[in-house]
Amino acid sequence: MLKPNYMDGRFFVSPVLGCLGACSYCYLELHDYARPRINILSIEEIRNIATRCPDFVFGKSGTIISVGAWGDIFPHGFHDLIKHSVTMITDLLHWGNPIQIMSKYELPNEYISKIVDSIQYPGQLLYSTTITSIDNWRQIEPLTSDPIKRLETCLHFHKYGVPTNVLLKPFFQKVTGTELEVIADLLLKYEIDYCTIGILYWDEHIMRRILMNPFLADKICITEESGDHYLDCDGYQEIRSATVPSLLNSVLFLRSKGIRSFLKSSCVNSNILKTVNPSGYYHQNSEFCIDCGNCRPLIFSD
Numbered sequence: 420m421l422k423p424n425y426m427d428g429r430f431f432v433s434p435v436l437g438c439l440g441a442c443s444y445c446y447l448e449l450h451d452y453a454r455p456r457i458n459i460l461s462i463e464e465i466r467n468i469a470t471r472c473p474d475f476v477f478g479k480s481g482t483i484i485s486v487g488a489w490g491d492i493f494p495h496g497f498h499d500l501i502k503h504s505v506t507m508i509t510d511l512l513h514w515g516n517p518i519q520i521m522s523k524y525e526l527p528n529e530y531i532s533k534i535v536d537s538i539q540y541p542g543q544l545l546y547s548t549t550i551t552s553i554d555n556w557r558q559i560e561p562l563t564s565d566p567i568k569r570l571e572t573c574l575h576f577h578k579y580g581v582p583t584n585v586l587l588k589p590f591f592q593k594v595t596g597t598e599l600e601v602i603a604d605l606l607l608k609y610e611i612d613y614c615t616i617g618i619l620y621w622d623e624h625i626m627r628r629i630l631m632n633p634f635l636a637d638k639i640c641i642t643e644e645s646g647d648h649y650l651d652c653d654g655y656q657e658i659r660s661a662t663v664p665s666l667l668n669s670v671l672f673l674r675s676k677g678i679r680s681f682l683k684s685s686c687v688n689s690n691i692l693k694t695v696n697p698s699g700y701y702h703q704n705s706e707f708c709i710d711c712g713n714c715r716p717l718i719f720s721d
Contacts, residue, residue: 420458420459420460421433421436421450421458421460421489422460422468423460423465423468423469424488425472425474425475425482427685427697427698427699428474428482428483428685428696428697428698428699429482429483429484429485429519429685429697429698430469430472430475430482430483430484430485430516431485431488431489432465432484432485432486432487432488432507432511433458433486433487433488433489433490434457434458434486434487434490434492434500434503434504434507434508435455435456435457435458435487435490435491435492435494435500435503435504436450436452436455436456436457436458436489436490437452437453437454437455437456437489437490438452438455438490438491438494439453439454439455439494439562440491440523440560440561440562440563441560441561441562441563442523442559442560442563443559443560443628443629443632443635444551444559444589444619444620444621444625444628444629445625445628446620446621446625446658447489447490448624448625449622449658450489452489452490455490455491455494455497455500456490456500457499457500457503458489458490462507462510462511465511466514469482476697477514477515477516478514478515478516479515479516479517479540479543479692479694480692480694481515481516481517481697482516482697483516483517483518483519483685483688483697484511484514484516484517484518484519485519485521485684486504486507486508486511486518486519486520486521487504487520487521487522491522491523491524492504492508492520492521492522493522493524493526493530494524495524495525495564501526501530502530505530505533505534508520508534508537509533509534509536509537512534512537512538512539512543512544513537513539515539515540515543516543517542517543517544517545517688517691517692518543518544518545519545519547519584519684519688520534520544520545520546520547521546521547521548521549521586522548522569522572523548523549523560523563523564523569524563524564524568524569524572525564525568525569525571525572526572526575528575531572531575531576531579532579535576535579535580535581538581541580542582542691542692544581544582545581545582545583545584545613545684545687545688545691546572546573546576546581546582546583546584547583547584547585547586547615547684548569548570548572548573548585548586549569549585549586549587549588550566550569550570550585550586550587550595550602551587551588551589551590551591551594551595552566552591552594552595552598553566553567553598553601553602553605554598554601555594555634558632558634558635559591559594559632559634559635566605567605570585570605570606570608570609570611571609573585573609573611574609574610577609577610577611577612582612582613582687582691583610583611583612583613584611584612584613584614584615584684584687585606585611585613585614585615586614586615586616586617586684587602587614587615587616587617587669588615588616588617588618589617589618589619589620589661590616590617590618590619590661590666590669591619591635591638591639592665593638593639594635594638596669599669599672599673603672603673603676603678606673606678607676607677607678611678612679613678613679613680613681613687613690613691614673614678614679614680614681615680615681615682615683615684615686615687616666616669616670616673616680616681616682617666617682618648618660618661618662618663618665618666619660619661620648620658620659620660621658621659621660622658622659626639626659647659647660648660663682663706663707664706666682667709670682670709681709681711682707682708682709683696683698683700683707685697685698685700686698686700686707686708686709686711686713689713689714690711690713693713695713695714696713696714700714701713701714701715702714
């Protein structure tokens with residue numbers, strides 16, 4: 420069992436622990452998660468944990484609930500796990516909080532429609548998927564769904580009126596960066612509403628696995644540009660990471676194409692709902708803030 424974790428305005432809930440995607444950059448081994456299994460934690464227990472959390476706020480302007488931190492919530496072929504995740508999501512939607520869900524697998528429409536039926540207000544749910552490469556995804560994340568299938572699932576959610584977000588995460592400059600034109604065209608084709616570019620996180624074991632991948636080994640350049648950050652979903656230990664400024668040019672490029680892009684998915688939620696980001700990046704002058712204007716104090720004039 421893994422209890423939910425609060426970090427920077429988000430409450431991370433994992434209905435499923437583990438994943439079979441075999442992504443070279445996977446950080447699930449930090450908790451030794453492999454084959455996916457149900458996280459035995461009831462919605463009542465989760466609510467009790469949220470109620471006792473001094474920083475958790477219920478409601479539309481409250482804490483963002485991020486579902487799926489420590490395992491893919493829709494593992495392909497595991498219908499019992501998918502149904503469990505769908506039930507958890509629909510229960511959480513009734514709390515009224517903004518909800519983020521994310522998967523690297525396609526999702527049949529029967530499950531999408533069931534989730535959508537539980538949405539309490541426009542913009543409450545944000546559906547996300549990730550892409551690291553269109554052409555070489557099998558070399559990096561071999562047991563996940565084809566990125567086009569992921570985008571098709573996004574389009575299904577979009578047609579139900581659910582905002583969609585593609586995370587280019589982790590963003591490999593010599594892989595993702597070289598495909599950015601193609602990716603931008605696909606984001607527009609599949610009517611993706613938002614894009615978030617994310618840095619690469621690693622520890623010694625993760626980096627060893629990355630460097631053992633013959634496709635990635637000569638494309639990773641870890642130099643003095645690396646730094647330290649906390650994982651969003653685990654604020655208790657620092658982990659090595661790429662630097663944030665290295666992503667800014669890509670954010671600006673996507674914005675020049677008309678794609679609303681950010682460095683954090685919590686910024687997507689706050690922009691959707693036109694509320695101040697509970698993560699506080701703007702007020703903390705955080706490097707993750709791109710000063711989109713959403714969190715600036717309102718100025719009234721005569």
